[in-house]
Amino acid sequence: MKTVVIGxxxxxxxxxxxxxxxxxxxxxxxxxxxxEHAAEALRLGIADRMAPLGEAVSSADxxxxxxxxxxxxxxxxxxLDRISPHATVTDMGSVKRRxxxxxxxxxxxxxxxxxxxxAGTENSGPSxxxxxxxxxxxxxxxxxEMSGPQHLALAxxxxxxxxxxxxxxxxxxxDHSTAFVSHLPHAAAYALANAVxxxxxxxxxxxxxxxxxxxxxxxxxxxxxxxxxxFEQNCDYVVESLNVYIKHLEQFRDAxxxxxxxxxxxxxxxxxxxxxxLEGENHQFIKNEETFxxxxxx
Amino acid sequence: MKTVVIGxxxxxxxxxxxxxxxxxxxxxxxxxxxxEHAAEALRLGIADRMAPLGEAVSSADxxxxxxxxxxxxxxxxxxLDRISPHATVTDMGSVKRRxxxxxxxxxxxxxxxxxxxxAGTENSGPSxxxxxxxxxxxxxxxxxEMSGPQHLALAxxxxxxxxxxxxxxxxxxxDHSTAFVSHLPHAAAYALANAVxxxxxxxxxxxxxxxxxxxxxxxxxxxxxxxxxxFEQNCDYVVESLNVYIKHLEQFRDAxxxxxxxxxxxxxxxxxxxxxxLEGENHQFIKNEETFxxxxxx
Numbered sequence: 001m002k003t004v005v006i007g008x009x010x011x012x013x014x015x016x017x018x019x020x021x022x023x024x025x026x027x028x029x030x031x032x033x034x035x036e037h038a039a040e041a042l043r044l045g046i047a048d049r050m051a052p053l054g055e056a057v058s059s060a061d062x063x064x065x066x067x068x069x070x071x072x073x074x075x076x077x078x079x080l081d082r083i084s085p086h087a088t089v090t091d092m093g094s095v096k097r098r099x100x101x102x103x104x105x106x107x108x109x110x111x112x113x114x115x116x117x118x119a120g121t122e123n124s125g126p127s128x129x130x131x132x133x134x135x136x137x138x139x140x141x142x143x144x145e146m147s148g149p150q151h152l153a154l155a156x157x158x159x160x161x162x163x164x165x166x167x168x169x170x171x172x173x174x175d176h177s178t179a180f181v182s183h184l185p186h187a188a189a190y191a192l193a194n195a196v197x198x199x200x201x202x203x204x205x206x207x208x209x210x211x212x213x214x215x216x217x218x219x220x221x222x223x224x225x226x227x228x229x230x231f232e233q234n235c236d237y238v239v240e241s242l243n244v245y246i247k248h249l250e251q252f253r254d255a256x257x258x259x260x261x262x263x264x265x266x267x268x269x270x271x272x273x274x275x276x277x278l279e280g281e282n283h284q285f286i287k288n289e290e291t292f293x294x295x296x297x298x
Numbered sequence: 299m300k301t302v303v304i305g306x307x308x309x310x311x312x313x314x315x316x317x318x319x320x321x322x323x324x325x326x327x328x329x330x331x332x333x334e335h336a337a338e339a340l341r342l343g344i345a346d347r348m349a350p351l352g353e354a355v356s357s358a359d360x361x362x363x364x365x366x367x368x369x370x371x372x373x374x375x376x377x378l379d380r381i382s383p384h385a386t387v388t389d390m391g392s393v394k395r396r397x398x399x400x401x402x403x404x405x406x407x408x409x410x411x412x413x414x415x416x417a418g419t420e421n422s423g424p425s426x427x428x429x430x431x432x433x434x435x436x437x438x439x440x441x442x443e444m445s446g447p448q449h450l451a452l453a454x455x456x457x458x459x460x461x462x463x464x465x466x467x468x469x470x471x472x473d474h475s476t477a478f479v480s481h482l483p484h485a486a487a488y489a490l491a492n493a494v495x496x497x498x499x500x501x502x503x504x505x506x507x508x509x510x511x512x513x514x515x516x517x518x519x520x521x522x523x524x525x526x527x528x529f530e531q532n533c534d535y536v537v538e539s540l541n542v543y544i545k546h547l548e549q550f551r552d553a554x555x556x557x558x559x560x561x562x563x564x565x566x567x568x569x570x571x572x573x574x575x576l577e578g579e580n581h582q583f584i585k586n587e588e589t590f591x592x593x594x595x596x
Binding site for chain 2: 138206253277
């Protein structure tokens, strides 16, 4: 499988490593705008070669776009213009409505499978790429009826090669759920970092950070290039999620301020339920080595 | 050293394990209100024996109070009433002003060293106790001039036996800094859990949680018994920290909503500074195996 990865960073690089190791990709060509990242990807053996977009894409069996989502908006139509008729295109962007709207009427729309892997770290660039980043995680595939069956099948095979499970949603459902479960935690971490940096000295933050701060604020280290356009493209749902979050913070603050002891306990105990949710109690999801396909019903 | 640990849970149990292992404690007596925890502490070998408060305390060299902070308010005066004149008392509570005020005029006040270790996990009970929980972390010692020198020295020796570094602050400084660096992240996590539980189905949260949600919300699993009285006792500073956080979240939301692209980038890049702060760049703190004592200057 001749595979092209556009944007060789944390996500693209990690995919390249595992797709090669699993035998899914026999030849990996990287397309990378940043010279430094391109050189690093070659040095680390993540890509076999680097090439300009047009040259790389025209002979590919599979093109994976893993750039920031603002760059995707520009690149995806061009990629679809330039692929051969049999090729499959997928992307790993965290926002899906804007992107799928941008190519809704493209003559090669059925070659394209919009996707989003729920995996990552707060680091970026080819040096952050790691094996098994995706294993056991969920890949969201959007609007699957809009993709040709052979292209959908190839994208599914790719995710299975990465050890992922697949969830199917509409672009709109994915953008809403991802706003709450991924974009909101990032916004919350950025704002927490800003609040604490505004009020406490560096020395004190460093010394006291083990009191729970470290894990809560980890995502605030995440790259601006990646996250700035995500917030912009998923504006409506991110603003909605922030409003819901602020409302819950205000409830929590009011219960403390107004010394509503029972109310405060209720809020903490309700939040404690997240333990059983995250541990998958009473969960229909069968965790095993076999990957499988699952449909959300709303 | 005959050591009494009042409250054998995550913190008390972890201290007992390491104090025994290091040779600092030769005999550990547990005092525990919950029968289940008492039995578990004996079964796990965390305590040599369990005893009622009065009996345990009267023959102790060192008494460590690790109960929730509301229980401490009741117990600490009684402990000071009952100790022998040479004994040292310390506590591991996360809030210090209320507690130190409660024993300000106690005739044994100089036997007492108020302290707070910046270490923990989201789990609780003796089964959550673990070795090396405290190694390399900071112990805050408050109002050290109010403690007798021999009692201060013993508490310092105990923290060094745990592998901890020590920071000295007033109770007021500790409550303010801890509000921002520990209590606020817990409140933020509780509210995040509540917001997401209110808006998304369990199944979707479970499946998508690897997108950064897991680490940001981890602290929302923390025990209500422990955290409810912390928020109540540190009410003023926790409310202040929540107000600052909400203000920063509103700024973040407004930048997204109003499509202020440069402003949003500034907020993200400012938050990114937390990486260098947490990694201790340009930091005066000398990290090595030797523990040492350091004074904050404000």
